[in-house]
Amino acid sequence: SDTRKRKSVLDYISRLEEKQASGSKTLRRMKLDFETVIEVVSQINAKSLDLELIERFTINTVMGQFAVQQVFLMRRENHSESRIVPVAQKNVEVPSFEFTADGPFARRLIELAKPVELDDAENDLGEFEEFKALRGTGVELCVPLVKRGDATEPEDIKGVLCLGKKFNKLKFSDRDKEFLSLLGSMVAISLHNAQLYHRSILDEMTKVYSRGHFDVYLAQEIERSRRYRRTDEETEAEIPQVSLIMFDLDDFKKVNDTYGHQVGDLVLKDTARVVRSKVRSAD
Secondary structure (H helix, E strand, C coil), X not given: CHHHHHHHHHHHHHHHHHHHHHHHHHHXXXXXXXXXXXXXXXXXXXXXXXXXXXXXXXXHHHHHHHCECCEEEEEECCCCCCEEEEEEEECCCCCCCCEECCCHHHHHHHHHCCCEECCCCCCCCCCCHHHXXXXXXXXXXEEEEEECCCXXXXXXXXXXXXXXXXXXXXXXXXXXXHHHHHHHHHHHHHHHHHHHHHHXXXXXXXXXXXXXXXXXXXXXXXXXXXXXXXECCCCCCEECCCCXXXXXXXXXXXXXXXXXXXXXXXXXXXXXXXXXXXXXXXX
16 A cells, blocks of 8 residues: 555655664764874874883773773884883783793784783683783783785784773774784884884893994084083183093902903993983983
8 A cells, every 4th residue: 555655765765864873873983993093103103213212102092992991002122132021011910921922822812913811712722821921911802913024034023911891891893903903013113123223223122222323422512512512601711511430340350360251241231220220311
């Protein structure tokens, strides 16, 4: 009858409107995600050579975007180091947990290259001791930070971003995981670039600036002091704007001769550590 046909047409129109509304909502959500990704890329690029800034920004972004209760980030301590250890955290005590970048657990994370829910019965990570230790930290989702390979370098894992439960207790959605997967790729590249940069300017053993970087920085400081020179109002004497401290380690040769160069290296490492802990960030 005409009544049934009319009702059928109205129902069809109603479904089209619902589908259009749903499509518009999806487009708005995709637009918001895209804008967020653009902002994240911009911010990470601005911090691309500072490991601590990358870590803090990544953790704050995740906390704000997903309202999780706790986050911690694991990475290599330096480019040549194979140990992957916790380096930054928010609302969680850093766990006593590590794994090696060339071990079977790391290789499996590289193969997966996607966020992994730790209580997902379908993942096959349960056989690894590292996975069991990770579950013991209260982590709900881990995001492998994998740098994809190219013609010059194989793919490599730079670390893992570990997220706790959401405040609303909801599970991570597919959309959440897609965003985190993209974020993980960007963070992995930034960590790789920052580690290469630090390797080029830092002494591998002592972790202080290399002689070449020191010489360049010293020349810049001297030039800056000349440009902004000041004089004492009473004596009209020039006020130094830069100072240089030099010191020796007494009888260091005896340490090497008596205990060997490996012990001498330990003395240098510890001396550098003490100096780093006592100078200001601008020094």
